[in-house]
Amino acid sequence: MPELPEVEVTRRRLERELVGKSFRQVVSRVRKLRLPVPENLEEILPGLTVRAIVRLGKYLLFDCGSGWLLVHLGMTGFLRLLNGSPPPGKHDHLDFLFDENLLLRYHDPRKFGIVTWFTGDPQHHPLLAEIGPEPLSDAFDGAYLFGVSRNRNVAVKQLIMNSKVVAGVGNIYANEALFRALIRPDRAAGTLNLHECSELATVIREVLETSVNEGSSFRVAEETVAYYPQSFKVYGRGGKACLTCGNVLDEIRLGNRSTVYCRTCQR
Ligand SMILES: [Zn+2]
Numbered sequence: 001m002p003e004l005p006e007v008e009v010t011r012r013r014l015e016r017e018l019v020g021k022s023f024r025q026v027v028s029r030v031r032k033l034r035l036p037v038p039e040n041l042e043e044i045l046p047g048l049t050v051r052a053i054v055r056l057g058k059y060l061l062f063d064c065g066s067g068w069l070l071v072h073l074g075m076t077g078f079l080r081l082l083n084g085s086p087p088p089g090k091h092d093h094l095d096f097l098f099d100e101n102l103l104l105r106y107h108d109p110r111k112f113g114i115v116t117w118f119t120g121d122p123q124h125h126p127l128l129a130e131i132g133p134e135p136l137s138d139a140f141d142g143a144y145l146f147g148v149s150r151n152r153n154v155a156v157k158q159l160i161m162n163s164k165v166v167a168g169v170g171n172i173y174a175n176e177a178l179f180r181a182l183i184r185p186d187r188a189a190g191t192l193n194l195h196e197c198s199e200l201a202t203v204i205r206e207v208l209e210t211s212v213n214e215g216s217s218f219r220v221a222e223e224t225v226a227y228y229p230q231s232f233k234v235y236g237r238g239g240k241a242c243l244t245c246g247n248v249l250d251e252i253r254l255g256n257r258s259t260v261y262c263r264t265c266q267r
Pocket residue numbers: 242243244245246247262263264265266
């Protein structure tokens with residue numbers, strides 16, 4: 001699943017290439033992904049110019065002046081920038097053709113993504129209204145995390161993966177951040193003290209920023225915006241040795257998501 005860093009790298013790349021350019025033509029080969037693709041998308045977009053591309057959590061928002069093109073990559077989606085109009089492959093569901101023959105192509109085998117259009121304030125859109133603070137922004141810090149975790153019995157890992165609490169911290173980065181912060185993922189969120197919350201907020205930002213930076217420097221074949229190789233310390237390493245202490249890493253399910261941690265290092 002594309003996580004926040006992949007979406008942010010995608011945003012930065014698209015921003016460089018597409019801001020100031022106008023939609024020429026839109027072709028949708030599906031009418032429904034996770035939500036319906038608007039019937040009139042092909043009529044709305046041509047002629048509109050991309051003013052900015054912003055990210056809210058894992059949602060990409062193309063500011064088109066009179067409204068917003070919203071894209072979410074779902075479980076398996078990615079966006080590819082191409083020159084010209086090569087024939088679409090399987091699962092290439094939408095094409096956005098821009099000035100200078102630049103083509104933005106949406107590919108999504110499982111069709112769990114979203115491509116839609118809306119007007120008005122993004123903060124009031126039903127998909128966006130409840131998204132919590134952006135983890136890379138100043139609004140997300142230890143004091144905030146401390147405040148929202150008081151009297152909460154939910155596991156801290158599930159708390160930080162709740163997009164209403166903080167936007168876009170997915171499973172991989174939740175595992176990694178808790179390992180770095182030396183906090184057990186299954187601890188009740190309400191038991192964290194302010195110092196632990198500050199540490200956790202800091203490392204969440206660090207693991208996300210590291211991945212954004214690695215993704216930005218990663219050479220991507222064929223203009224494909226995809227996933228980035230990264231060396232994870234715990235994610236995917238259940239049963240292997242902890243890189244800090246050498247003990248075997250435990251793997252459990254929390255909220256039905258794979259959770260790996262070191263019972264010696266994390267408390
Ligand atoms: Zn350890």
